[in-house]
Amino acid sequence: MAPLLWTSLLAAFAAFSHAIPYEEYILAPSKRDLHPVSVYKVNGTVKGAESLTGDGLGSAIFTDDSSAITFDYGKNIGGVVSLTIGQVDADQYIGVTFSESSLWISGKSSDATADSGVDEILWFQPTGPGTYTAPRIKDRGAFKYLSLVKNTTGTLEVTQVTTHFTALPHYEDDKMRDYTGYFHCDDELVNRIWYAGAYTNQLCTIDPNHGDAIIFLDIVNGSMPGDEVGTLDWYNSYKITNGSSCLIDGAKRDRLVWAGDFAIAVPGLVVSTNDLISVQNSLVSLFDFQDKETGQLPYAGTPFRKTLSLTYHMYTLIGISNLYLYSDDLDFLKTVWDDVKLGMTFALGYIDETGLMDATAAPDDWLRFGMGGHNIEANAILYYTLDQVIILAEALGENDLVDNYTKTAETIKTKANELLWDSEAGLYRDNETTSLHPQDGNAWAVVANLTLNTTQNEAISEALSKRWGPYGAPAIEAADAVSPFISGFELQAHIKAGNASRALDLVRLMWGFMLDDPRMTKSTFVEGYAFSGEIKYAPYKNDPRISHAHGWATGPTSTLTFLIAGIQLEEAGGKKWLIKPSLGDLMTAEAGFKTSLGDFSVSNKKDESGGFEMEFETPEGTEGGLSVEYPDGGGTLMVQSMTTGETKMIEITVDQEADRIEVDGLAGGKWTVQFTPNCDP
């Protein structure tokens, strides 16, 4: 008896200790074979449409030649469709159409992957009872709505509709919800946004053999290399990277490796699933197509045209520094280091006599216009790239390079402020000959610390927020566009400028709209939309091609973990860390994630009387610091190690000048923090 009891207790303990905090918010499926959740609409006469929802077999009988059912999967999913057929007359056809947005539900076509037109129906011609599965090239990367349409008279019975979920190919079928990170606060909308961001990046993680949905965009002289495409107008079977999984820009489209998108997607992936192998496979593919003579990196992964984009070139280098920061994998860094240096030399070659980069030769960016001259975004990104690659050079002991990069960065900072800062507007100009003050360059200037003082940060934060409309922050450098990508950097800028409440306001305004509007997927984030809230994205002529699951739109996920709950990695893997919460108008915020060094977690709780409590835990053997917002009144801050018992008491007086209280020299382990305000303020 006793051993048995012991075993079951241990099993219960193991189950408990492996429980994933806040698992109820996770949107990833628990299995791969998915069935519709509800019927959205029935056209014509179909008997028993409802019976096809849920997991069991049902029976829906089509007789007319114009009957249709539109199913709702309840969230955006992606994969290969199978229909299980019961009784069927001779010569029957049944077709499937897909749409991410309710706007493009149709019995005649799917939503779009190309620059014009819409995608064709996926037809089945069942000749008898059995299961009919679409060919793998007809993997549909993302859809919420699936319609069955019939174009023949005669009886056809469908007993099951199944989508085999193909994202996350390297996960075991029942492990796709095994997150390594979590977030929770006292605002339910914000919680749902964090998890929708995490799921968006999961849907954008695919089998590299089934990439590239933009087969009719002028890729290589007008068509896709290879002869498989034929007359199809959508298709997903181009090999885009090596390895068994990779991270792409969007689940429906482009299904390509775009390094710019990674600047937002990768940190979000790290704090939720830590699926770094997919990131590594994608980055390696970009270096595989680097020009080893000049150092130029491709705008996007193969088979995209090899246009020069200076910003995306630099984003690839930032991608490597991010990968090192989150993985602490020095061996991998060594394998690409020579190519990184080559890439740096290439980028630095665009610095002219002013000391700034001239972007005129490379107008391609994230599809904004006017990308020329001494562009502020390009120079802020260059400043940031230098800052990041300096960390890599230090790790590899290349001191001469550190010196050279440091001096180059200093010059960029001085000159950009001299030439481009407009003190009247409280914003940087796009370049020296324009009065346009872009969202991208201003958000990036704060993120990169290109600014010289906190007054500039505050001015930029204030000025950008004054431009918001009812649906979000405009990216005026891309015509009538709201960019969830660039707004991800704007979130960081508001917090770095000391206004976390403003960042949270923008999270609720934009990402709340993107999550809950009936035209959206209620689960993943869209790549762009119009200032008016219309689902139109200025760079495209064709609205149905807009991607509703785009990793670059997942900014809140990393921002909430790193900058709001406040766990920041200062050295690779988190050997050095900073616990720096900025709760804004939240009363509680907790977060945790894993790196190769172990688990990081923090829990913050404010009370109505101005006091607060925190608990945080970092891996043994690491070290770091604590930075808390300066409380309104005086009081006592107690910081205590639960590992060693070490205690620091800090008396805080009311007239203290600083914005924040900093405590250095904390060893990895478990700590509690308590601030008790004075009774009589």
Ligand SMILES: *[C@@H]1O[C@H](CO)[C@@H](O)[C@H](O)[C@H]1NC(C)=O
């Ligand atoms: C159902 O009918 C509506 C109205 O005619 C049409 O817009 C829609 O495309 C039809 N849906 C399908 C799946 O055929």
Ligand SMILES: *[C@@H]1O[C@H](CO)[C@@H](O)[C@H](O)[C@H]1NC(C)=O
């Ligand atoms: C139904 O669609 C199939 C596939 O496109 C086509 O071959 C067939 O001719 C259509 N039948 C009718 C009656 O329109």
Ligand SMILES: *[C@@H]1O[C@H](CO)[C@@H](O)[C@H](O)[C@H]1NC(C)=O
């Ligand atoms: C594209 O066209 C150009 C000019 O005709 C040719 O030189 C080049 O080899 C072509 N590239 C590919 C990949 O077919």
Ligand SMILES: *[C@@H]1O[C@H](CO)[C@@H](O)[C@H](O)[C@H]1NC(C)=O
């Ligand atoms: C796969 O790796 C080989 C060898 O490094 C390389 O030549 C090839 O371009 C890679 N393929 C892709 C799609 O990245």
Ligand SMILES: *[C@@H]1O[C@H](CO)[C@@H](O)[C@H](O)[C@H]1NC(C)=O
């Ligand atoms: C400067 O910026 C404006 C606004 O973005 C743009 O129209 C113009 O082309 C840029 N100048 C150069 C030299 O690229």
Ligand SMILES: *[C@@H]1O[C@H](CO)[C@@H](O)[C@H](O)[C@H]1NC(C)=O
């Ligand atoms: C950095 O190195 C490059 C190439 O060796 C050189 O041209 C440049 O002047 C150096 N810059 C500084 C600031 O030392």
Ligand SMILES: *[C@@H]1O[C@H](CO)[C@@H](O)[C@H](O)[C@H]1NC(C)=O
């Ligand atoms: C940002 O720049 C300022 C002024 O140039 C400098 O004092 C500060 O240390 C920098 N901050 C960081 C985090 O590097």
Ligand SMILES: *[C@@H]1O[C@H](CO)[C@@H](O)[C@H](O)[C@H]1NC(C)=O
């Ligand atoms: C901050 O830097 C800007 C740009 O150089 C300058 O115009 C401004 O006077 C500085 N403000 C303060 C308070 O130092």
Ligand SMILES: *[C@@H]1O[C@H](CO)[C@@H](O)[C@H](O)[C@H]1NC(C)=O
């Ligand atoms: C922070 O932003 C909020 C909302 O935009 C604003 O009301 C508040 O005044 C700002 N606080 C500071 C200190 O600038």
